[in-house]
Amino acid sequence: MVRYILTRLLGLLFVLFVISLITFWLMHGVPGGPWAYGQQLMSDQQLAALEARYGLDKPVWQQYLTWLGGVVRFDFGMSFEHPDESVLQLIGRTWPITFHLGLMTLLVAFGIGIPLGIVSAVKQNTWVDYLATLLSIFGFVTPHFVWGILFILTFALYLKWLPTGGWEGPQYWILPVLAYAFAPIAMIARYTRASVVEALRADYVRTARAKGLTERTVMSRHVLRNAMIPMITVFGPLVPDLITGSIFIEAIFRIPGLGGYWVTSTFDRDYPMIIGLVLLWAVLIAITYLVTDILYVFFDPRVRIH
Amino acid sequence: MATAELDLTQRPPAKTLRKRSLYRDAARRFLRNRLSIVGLVIVVVLLIVAIFADDWFVAPLLGREPQPLIAHYGYDEAFIGPTGGFPSADFWMGTDLNGRDEWSRIVYGARISLSIAIFSQLLALCIGLPMGALAGWKGGKVDFVIMRIVDIMSALPVLLLAFLIMLRMGASYWNVLLALSLTTWIEICRLTRGQFLTLREKEFVEASRSVGARTPRIVFGQILPNALAPIIVSVTLGVPRAIFAEAALSFLGVGINPPTPSWGQMIGREGIANMTYFWHLAFFPAIMIAFTMLGFTLVGDGLRDALDPKAVEGKGS
Numbered sequence: 001m002v003r004y005i006l007t008r009l010l011g012l013l014f015v016l017f018v019i020s021l022i023t024f025w026l027m028h029g030v031p032g033g034p035w036a037y038g039q040q041l042m043s044d045q046q047l048a049a050l051e052a053r054y055g056l057d058k059p060v061w062q063q064y065l066t067w068l069g070g071v072v073r074f075d076f077g078m079s080f081e082h083p084d085e086s087v088l089q090l091i092g093r094t095w096p097i098t099f100h101l102g103l104m105t106l107l108v109a110f111g112i113g114i115p116l117g118i119v120s121a122v123k124q125n126t127w128v129d130y131l132a133t134l135l136s137i138f139g140f141v142t143p144h145f146v147w148g149i150l151f152i153l154t155f156a157l158y159l160k161w162l163p164t165g166g167w168e169g170p171q172y173w174i175l176p177v178l179a180y181a182f183a184p185i186a187m188i189a190r191y192t193r194a195s196v197v198e199a200l201r202a203d204y205v206r207t208a209r210a211k212g213l214t215e216r217t218v219m220s221r222h223v224l225r226n227a228m229i230p231m232i233t234v235f236g237p238l239v240p241d242l243i244t245g246s247i248f249i250e251a252i253f254r255i256p257g258l259g260g261y262w263v264t265s266t267f268d269r270d271y272p273m274i275i276g277l278v279l280l281w282a283v284l285i286a287i288t289y290l291v292t293d294i295l296y297v298f299f300d301p302r303v304r305i306h
Numbered sequence: 307m308a309t310a311e312l313d314l315t316q317r318p319p320a321k322t323l324r325k326r327s328l329y330r331d332a333a334r335r336f337l338r339n340r341l342s343i344v345g346l347v348i349v350v351v352l353l354i355v356a357i358f359a360d361d362w363f364v365a366p367l368l369g370r371e372p373q374p375l376i377a378h379y380g381y382d383e384a385f386i387g388p389t390g391g392f393p394s395a396d397f398w399m400g401t402d403l404n405g406r407d408e409w410s411r412i413v414y415g416a417r418i419s420l421s422i423a424i425f426s427q428l429l430a431l432c433i434g435l436p437m438g439a440l441a442g443w444k445g446g447k448v449d450f451v452i453m454r455i456v457d458i459m460s461a462l463p464v465l466l467l468a469f470l471i472m473l474r475m476g477a478s479y480w481n482v483l484l485a486l487s488l489t490t491w492i493e494i495c496r497l498t499r500g501q502f503l504t505l506r507e508k509e510f511v512e513a514s515r516s517v518g519a520r521t522p523r524i525v526f527g528q529i530l531p532n533a534l535a536p537i538i539v540s541v542t543l544g545v546p547r548a549i550f551a552e553a554a555l556s557f558l559g560v561g562i563n564p565p566t567p568s569w570g571q572m573i574g575r576e577g578i579a580n581m582t583y584f585w586h587l588a589f590f591p592a593i594m595i596a597f598t599m600l601g602f603t604l605v606g607d608g609l610r611d612a613l614d615p616k617a618v619e620g621k622g623s
Contacts, residue, residue, distance in 0.1 A: 281463040
């Protein structure tokens, strides 16, 4: 097991290396530089001095080596747009907000999605099932920025129950979390339903019923336990997706989190921040897949690592 | 061989059996599913709206600019109505801040969104299918290299990657199309590879090899037709995702360049900023995005259920 994990981590290092190369090549190929669109007008000498200070006057391969040298010492450079903060500090300041939002969204998504899926599987082809299916289809097909807009229009502007945006207290959390959670709720409900329906048809469930077990025991010990296993692979990737935030949700609800930087860093040509974020994402994805694979082994004795 | 075939066609029961191919069966199952019919109707209506927004198909023959058909005005005809006018009998969805007819812009936007979504998925298919087929069929080193590329591509944040590609190449219709297919082909590649891996070990492949069929014949005649069903489903379900992605890129200002309208761009440029008063500027494009995604998702779901009869009873292969 330990050896398996180490091999996977070594593979991750290789992937990270190639990804950093690709990103470096892509982002330095984008026309314009970090100060080309600045509000302040700079003379050519000032611009040259600034570029020299950050090493942007050197060839790209040299910049890459300098950057790689920093990364080895866990120094990802200074953000161009926030010159008083390093990339790590900037992520450390903004990520907790996004993380908080993402965690609440995850809780809401699983808290509603799984029961919804189970109920519609057990009450298959009744009005409960149809209602849940309809709800999840609508959740599935409507982008979260559309929900955000509709929620603000309805609850904030028309009914005036909740604030339109900001991040100051629990009443500010409700709308973004709901808008953000809608699609995952729908997805979780759909997969849970499919998975439970499949488990309900299995022979071991008939056996369990034939043994005279109560419906409750059959559901919790046989159906749900088996239905959850395939769902690990489906739900795993939701976690990095939600905890890294969405530019749309954070822009629409004016949340000062990390989400916006996925886009603004590329607009600002904030090279250290771009590559920092790309690597953060790659690491999160890799960890998620590793954890889901390990969880699989724990929950499903039929699966072996080799 | 010839006599056996003759025998088959001469017996009536065998003839009816032959008609019941997978796709014929699938079509029947698809049409019996009420939700997929709803989806199909939505998609067809949207396609009609997109194609007949103006008479582009006869305009060149008559030697004039296309005239609006379903649209009421051209998408960039400014100040034909009040600026930021609310929906009315003349302007069904109101007018935007340049006094352009919102309905006409929505109709032209359908053309942009649908064509980008459909063509980007077809392009992704053109990249993903050969790559996946190659990896699954050849195995070994080829498979290793292709799968490492897929690994790396799937560890990159899609939005940021599409963003960098768009910034690097510049915002335009074709570049959006290219960026979207470059970020979505990996899924089709993975799926095709999986299909080829399982199918190439099947008895019927061995059988056709044993009677002397060459590789192209086996790949195109035997494996591909059998691998196609899940790939069709994946491409169909990719369309709503591409619609979302195009909307997202245009929303953020790196997608379709104004004045050409796209729903995401309409929300991003005027919709969000004026949501508190001119609600219709964000509302109608948002509803259209949701509606379109609904149509394609229902069709995709219907296709999946229709093409994979096993999915109902147990695990689909």
